[in-house]
Amino acid sequence: MRHLIIIALVIIGAFYARAEQSDQDRITKINAPINIASEDSKKSFIAPHESNLKSGSVLNSDFQVEFVNFPENAKPAFLYAISIYENLISSSMPIKVRATWESKSSNVLAQSTPGSMYRNFNGARLSDVYYPVALAEKLAESELNGSEPDIECSFNSGVNWYYGTNGDCPSNQYDFVTIVLHELVHGLGFVGFFDVENGVGTLNNNAKLPSIYDVYIYNQLNEQLANENLFACPSAALKAQLLSENLNLKNNSTSESINVYAPKSWNNGSSIYHYPENEFGNGNANALMSPFIFKGEAIHAIGEKTLDVLASLGWKSVSFDDYEIKDFEEACEKLPVFVQVGGEMDIDKSSVKISFSTDNFVSSQTVSLKYNEENQQFEGELPLNYAKGKIQYYYEAKTTANVTFSYPERAPEQKLTFRVGDDYFPPVLQHNPEKLVNAQHPFINVSAIATDNVAIEKVQIEYRINGQDQDAFTLNSEGADKYSGKLEFPCQLNCEDVVEYRVVAIDNTNRGNKRRLPTSGYYAVSVFEAEQPIRGYFNNFDSPNTDFEISDFEVTTPAGFISGNLHTINPYPESNADNNKYNLIAQLKYPIVLEENGLMSFDEVVLVEPGEAGTVYTEDKFWDFVIVEGSKNNGKSWLPVTDGYDSSVDELWNSQFTGSLKSAVSQAAGADNLFLKQTINLTDNPDFAAGDTVIFRFRLASDKAITGWGWAIDNLSIQEVTTAVDESLTAEDVTIYPNPFKSSIFIDGFQSDVAADVEVIITDLYGKTVHRETLYDAANSSRIQIDLPHVAPGVYMASISDNQLNTITQKIIKN
Structure with missing residues (x-):
């Protein structure tokens, strides 16, 4: 994983010495700074730098906007402002913005705040400090708040706005682009918890902890306001500082500072989180972040000082890659080390060094590292x-602006460690088990992730068939701790065979330490053996059956449903391995011979984690998905019948799943009222054609993160066989009921003018006769009863004929 470092040693104070907390804390109640409308007019225009405008080049970030009650003529100006940020702000995570149009006080133009703020997340640079969620996600390199907005901003519907993007704002209007640019800066981090209430200064959250912006607020004596050793929270002393008219914001990225707006009377929404109005002269883009905006004033550039502050908060970073020193067993005089240092700030190449200690930094040594141009x-x-023993170390580097960064942050309080000497630690092993093997093509594709503090010697598969051990199979190294291979079984299999395997990782040490998965015993692999092909298939899953080979699916009646269905176990399991899917599979044993325009239909409920907006199921950020697949070579390879999809395909499914997230599990449960019908034309897919014999399977792919209830399928119909009536038979309004039935069927309305006897033949979908009965003098009976108590549950064809071979055929289902 890429590690981003943003802590400058020059400003570390007593505040940072708090112990790291293991819990992740989230705040959603944050005071929103406001932008105040000045009644004065100051017609002016500061254009954006050309390089800041969105173009055909690759953008540094992806802002995704949700408009709420927004007028159409305001949207282009909003998106224009967004385009300026997408080249200025860098993040691998999408930045989700919700923009709302609503009524406000006449002097308030707009307000904005992060959707939430996080502390002590994986990647946080300071402990017990709240970061705006968009920045927290950049540093954590992961989604923290699901589909919720990262930035919430709202705009006054009663303002006389100018929506142009050319900066030529009339003197009686307010420039909308300017206000959007201002509000987005607040959402990105110009926000915090300083407040004055009940006669004291405070940090307005239950933990009384600062935001990352609050951390950099200092007075003219270079005293940090967030340092409780200097200013208790809450206290009158802190209030005096907040109203001192003499505060500044330290700029970590340039070692400079900038004054902040701290008037003698507290202005909620504008104090502290803006620059003073008189701080900058005309034509200075930094004036964008003053609390007041004038009529006719158009600032379409983000000031350099503001960009530097955003960099200080964490939006620009220094990275240390390939930094880890592995453990080793044989002591040495000198140990070669190397590290890659880069990121979004210019590095002084002569400043990179490593410090190490054998006594936990009671004493230490420092070694300067030289830059190798060839391998960078x-x-x-x-x-x-x-x-020998444990050796602690950390890295340092300076920017060309002479600001020092370290990895780990707060070094040497935080530090890295390697060990020299005998190794007793087994590898770390991750694996998602394979649970099905095809009898006709007996192989499984196996993958694993294995890491070790020294090195991995090999990863292999130990397996047995019917209790007999086979030769171990070694997986290939794919790099980045990944191992994979195709395990081909040495003999033909059948559904009676017992196949078991386990994964073993062995490290490259004198002891050859091992890790096995599972930790005891073996994984069981079911052998799939296809039945004879059929023309069509139907199942309402109201009774248990063996038509499917299943892995983590079952046929029951789950809570919330009135009848049975085929469904994943609830909640469905998450992946055991990073960046690897766990597959839940239900595979139909009956191959289907496809007809032209043959249809597959089923009712379904899909409550699985939705992917990132705009992604497709073949991309990494399409997290969990369900998919229908078909095989034309008896399970050797699989083709998509549908593209993979998730809860996002239906608004109700999506709202149920995302609205019920608690920790990493959605509490939403499946129910009958969530069923939707899915219909697929099988030959519309270019991979399939009439005449193909296809095995179908239903698969849920789950990653290592959020999970939920899963997938349910009911009333599955594949090329359902239609009823055929011979025209020469005078049969009208013939009905067979009940259907489905339990033990007997009744036939009403069967009449024949040419015969008196009736023959009833019941066949399964292979054409095998399971019941045959001749009823004499029954052709004109008002009702014919056929008892079928010994017929197994399933789908059958009932043929009723007179002795002139006139026939009517209808599908029947026994529960």
């Missing part, structure tokens, strides 16, 4: 002098 990394040697 910094290299050197640690003089270990045959030391």
Whole structure:
């Protein structure tokens, strides 16, 4: 994983010495700074830098906007402002913005706040400090708040707005682009918790902890307001500072500072989180972040000082990659080391160094690392002098602006460690088990992730068939700790065979430490053996059956349903391995011979984690999905019958899943009222054609993160066989009931003018006769009863004929 570092040693104070907390804390109640409408007019225009405008080049970030009650003529100006940020702000995570149009006080133009703020998340640079969610997601390199907005901003519907993007704002209007640019800065981090209430200054959250912006607020004596050792929270002393008219915001990225708006009377929404109005002269883009906006004033550029502050908060970073020193067993005099240092800030190449210690930094040594132009990394040697045991270390680098960064942050309080000497630690092993093997093509594709503090020697599969051990199979290294291979079984299999395997990782040490999965025993693999092909199939799953080979599916009546269905176990399991899917499978044993325009239909409920907006199921950020697949070679390979999809395809499914998230599990449960019908024309897919014999399967792919209730399927029909009536038979309004039935069927309305006897033949979908009965003098009976108590549950064809071979045929289902 890429590690982003943004802590400058020059400003670390007593505040940062708090112990790291293990819990992740989230706040959603944040005071929203406001932008105040000045009645004065100051017609002016500051154009954006050309390089800041969205173009055909690859953008540094992806802002995704949800408009609520927004007028259409305001949207282009909003999106124009967004385009300026997409080249200025860098993040691998999408930045979700919700923009609302609503009535406000006449002097309030707009207000904005992060959708939530997080502390102590994975990647947080400071402990017990709240970060706006968009920045927290950048640093964590992961989604933290699901589909919720990262930035919430709202605009006054009663303002006389100018929606143009050319900066030529009339002197009696307010420039909308300027206000959008201002509000987005607040959402990105110009926000915090300082407040004055009940005669004292405070941090307005239950934990009384600062935002990352609050951390950099200092007075003219260079005292940090968030340092409780200097200013208790709450206290009158803190209030005096907040109303001092003499505060500044330290700029970590340039070692400079900038004054902040701190008037003698507290202005909720404008104090602290803006610059003073008189801080900048005309034509200075930094004036964008003053609390007041004038009529006719158009600022379409983000000031350099504001960009520097955003960099200080974490929006620009220094990265240390390939930094880890592995454990090793044999002591040495000198240890070669190397690290890659880069990121979004210019590095002084002569400043990179590594410090190490054998006594937890009671004493230490520092080694400067030289830049190797050929492989673009910094290299050197640690003089270990045959030391053994634990050795602690950290890296440092300076920017060209002489600001120091370290990895880990707050080093040497935080530090990395490697060990020299005998190794007793087994590897770490991750694997998603394979649970089905095809009898006709007996192989499984196996993958695993294996890491070790020293190195991995090999990863192999130990397996047995019917209790007999087979030769172990070694997986290939794919790099990045990934191992995979195609395990081909040495003999033909059938559904009676017992196949078991386990994964074993062995490290490259004198002891050869091992890790096995499962930790005891073996994974069981079911052998799939196809039945004879049929023309069509139907199942309402109201009774247990063996028509499917299943892995983590079952046929029951779950809570919330009135009848049975085929469904995943609830909740469905998440992946055991990083960046790897766990597959839940229900595979129909009966191959289907496709007809032209043959249809597959079923009712379904899909409550699985939705992917990132705009992604498709073949992309990494399409998290969990369900898919219908078909095989034309008896399970050797699989083709998509449909594209993979998730809860996002239906608004109700999506709202149920995302609205019920608690921790990493959605509490939403399936129910009858969530069923939707899915219909697929099988030969519309270019991979399938009439005449193909296809095995179908239903698969849910789950990643290692959020999980939920899962997938339910009911009333599955594949090329349902139609009823055929011979025209020469005078049969009208013939009905067979009940259908489905339990033990007997009744036939009403069967009449024949040419015969008196009736023959009834019941066949399964292979054409095998399971019941045959001749009823004499019954052709004109008002009702014919056929008892079928010994017929197994399933789908059958009932043929009723007179002795002139006139026939009517109808599908029947026994529960």
